[in-house]
Amino acid sequence: GDQIMQFLFAPAVRMMNSLRFATRFILIGAAGGVLIAGLMFQFLQSVGERLRTTKAEQTGVSHVVALRETSQLLDQHLLASSLFSLGESASEKDAAALRERIGVALSAARKTGLEGAGPDLEQAWLALEKEWDVFNSVIGASSTPEIRELHQRFGDRLAAQARLIADHAGLPLDPEVDTNYLYDTLVNRLPQLFEALGQIRLKASSIASIQMIDAADIGRLERLTADAIAQLARIRENTEKIGKAAPAFKPALDKGLDDIQAGLDRMRRVIDGSLVNVADINIPVAEALSKTDAPRQTAADLEKTVIAALTERLAERAGALSDQRSVNLGLVALGLALAGYLSMGSYLSLQQGTEHLLEGGRRLADGELAYRIDVGSRDEFADIADSFNRMAGSFGEVINTLKSSADNLSRTAGAMNEATRQVAGGSAEQSRLTQETASSANAMSDSIGEVASNAGEVDQIARDGRTKTDEGY
Template sequence: MREAGKTLDAALGEQAGLQPTATILKVIQLTQQHRGLSALVLGGVEGVKDKREAKQKEVDEAYEKFDALVKDFNNKAIDDAWATPKREWQDLRNRISSGAITVPESYTAHTALIPKLLVVNDLTSDLFGLSLDPDVDTYQLIQSMYYQLPYLTEETGKMRAKGAGLLAKHEATLEDRQVLAAIIGRVNDRLTQTHTALNKAFVANPALRDKLEAQWQSAYDLTNKVMQLANTHIVRPETLEFPGTEYVAQTTAAIDAQFAVNQAASRQLEIMLNDKVSDLRKTRWIMIGAMAGLIALAGLLARLIARSVSMPLQQAVHISERIAQGDLTAQIDTGGSSETAQLMRALKAMNDSLVSIVSSVRGSINAIGEASNDISTGNADLSSRTEAQASNLEETAASMEQITATVRNSAEHAREADQLVGSATSVAARGGQVVAQVVDTMGAINDSSRRIVDIISVIDGIAFQTNILALNAAVEAARAGEQGRGFAVVASEVRSLAQRSASAAKEIKELITDSVQKVEAGNALASEAGKAMHDVVASVERITGIMAGIMMAAQEQSTGIEQVNQAISQIDEMTQQNAALVEQAAAASESLQQQAATLQDAVAVFTLHERDAGYSYQSPAQLTPRKLSLVSINGIA
């Protein structure tokens, strides 16, 4: 409806714009005719002065008529655009009437005035929406009427005025001929554009061709004829002998034919717009009737729908009220596929869901009550066990303090033993050094004894040789007789001394040999004593290391026991905290029992079928206590 209204308003606007556009086109036509007549009068042609004056009066009346329309437009753009050509026309008419203007000046002034009138024509067409017609046939017709034909008539009018002026002078310069030739070219261009626009309108609406084509063809041929006339008798010949009045008459006939086409097209446009307005009004009334029928039908359907919906809705309201009061035993009919049936199915689903929820809640309440009772019993048992555990932890803490003191004493004794072992190690080391020196001394004595044995062996050899020599001397003395008797005595004594020396040397050797053997035995014992002292030193050093390890272990054990003591203290604190938490849990379980009873009272308002009643809740006093068993960890329950 809104779009139809807009279309109708646009068509009415176009319809209202036909008279103003026809008026401004009349102003343009008369101004063009006045331009041609003025050129003849100013050029000295006789017999046209009265015609010009009569044409001037027509132009004045047309200006006054359009000026009255402009005041009704109340459009600033048109007011501003119209003020200039209106003022220029008054000045131009006065100058022509007084003869204070030449032919070229008149032509120039008229030619400058008419484009401004064409601008006013464009603004007027736009004001009434003629340039925005949505239909192809009327749009192309409007384009040819208001935007092509006016410019064609203007260019043809220029050709008329320019040619009339030249013919009035019976001469034309090369520049004049070039100007006129250019005007003829523009006339040809405008003629082609207008012809194209009209053909588009004819194609869009073949009925227009029957009514306008013959008239347009006549104007088309006349325009081509006067263009050829201007070329033949003004542009090309050296002397201008063609009568100016005849030229003006033929060009005016062509221009009048163009305006006649415009007027005929305006009449057809008016008919088409009237038909469009009539059709749009009929369409609007049809749409209004259709909408009224639709509204009536919608009202009837709404009433029928309301009746078909109200009863199921009343039933749904009744069921909802029963559900709100806690009665979940309503029988709900869910037959049908309408929206109300869907509503009843949704209510039944809600009712069934509430039944399931209430049954589940009642069963859960009983389970919560039993669980809270078990928690309460377990908390009491856990509380007593926690107290016993706290007592055991206190005793363990006291025992750990005693063990800590004992370990500290052991560590101190180990430290003292380590110091004593260190002293023994020093003494054993010094004893080892002394034994080593004794071993060295015994070795030196053993070496000296061996040298003595060697010397005694030499002495024993000398005694043996002396005994042999004494024996030989005695033999020689016996051979000598009396002369050798004294020598024999000496030899006997020497032999006796040699035997005694040998005997003494033998005894000394035996003593020395025995002494050497004893020295070797002593040396062996000293070596064994040195080894024993070395072993003693090594053992003492090992004992020193062991004592150091014992001391470090005792220190670490003391530190570990202190940490264990701290851990036991922390466990004692945690046990006390656990005892407090147990008391809180006991209070929470009692609160849980109270909440379960409250929840039971809350769901008791719902009425269910016996098959959906579920569990009956037992109060805490009816529950059988069950003792919770605790897992023993490291002997502590």
């Protein structure tokens, strides 16, 4: 395992060994900084993208709301212009005022540009304005069926424009359950309910105007009422899902749905009691419109609730994302500052430890074995300094031992020198005595020789005397 590790990291070790501490820290800090900066950039980019998407959704909602207000004005214009074509001259002024308001609403809807809107959206706005110009040019001379067809076509154009804006804003792809179903309720479900309610009111006012009803009219009223009830049920399904994801909105949504249901029930009673189940229809048109307006008003209130909920949710998300981005930027700045501070502190600590070790090594090399290195830390440098200090202590003990041995050797050498000197003095005296003894011995030998010589002479004299004696002297 260690060999594999050493093999894998051998190039890095060689590179680091060739660099000084400052260069090492710069290299390591740059590599880590690039990695962290890259990760944080991607994260912040993701948060920024979600924030831009949310703001685009907010802008899209404002466009959709403006178009929905235009659609409601168009529904009112359908009633006023249809009544005028049926002979209700008082409705002409109302229809003209509504057309003016629709033009203003269209201009307001287009004022705020949608970020990232392409040429297709611009072409759709141009086509919508062209359709509105055609609508204004022919509405005054149109019959009741033509008026209905003109409104249907322009209403479809408004709905298509709202969906196109929602698509560009990313509302259909919103990942939040409550926001997605709030959008679906606003753009898809409520418009169908308003259309059904408008058709019911238009049919009821038409019957009141001509004061006649047949089976076809009754069948159409029943189908329109059933359609309105079905649309209300679909809206309720959406609100149930919204309530599970965002329980805070459920009470207001449920109240709005209950109010619409109550309004539908009242409208059905008015239609049955004043139009269907009577022999003579004598209800004025204005009264018929007034008494069948309850579900439309409650539906408008529900639409406002949905708009407020959707706007609030998007605003909360945008605020949370903005706060998250600010916090993340702050954390990044704090992290980088802390990392830089600790890195610089670590570098300075290594630099100071290295300087203390170098200084201590020089002083020990100069012979200051009593000097002790203190790096002021508890890291590996402290262990190295402790090793140097123990080595210096050991060297000091060895040198002291050698010095003591040298002193003892010097004293022994002195004693031996004195003894040698004394021995040398004794040897000289002994040599002198030996020489004297030898001289005496030589002298004695000479004396002995002389004595021997003399003895020989005496002996010769004795011999000569005995000879002479024998010869008879």
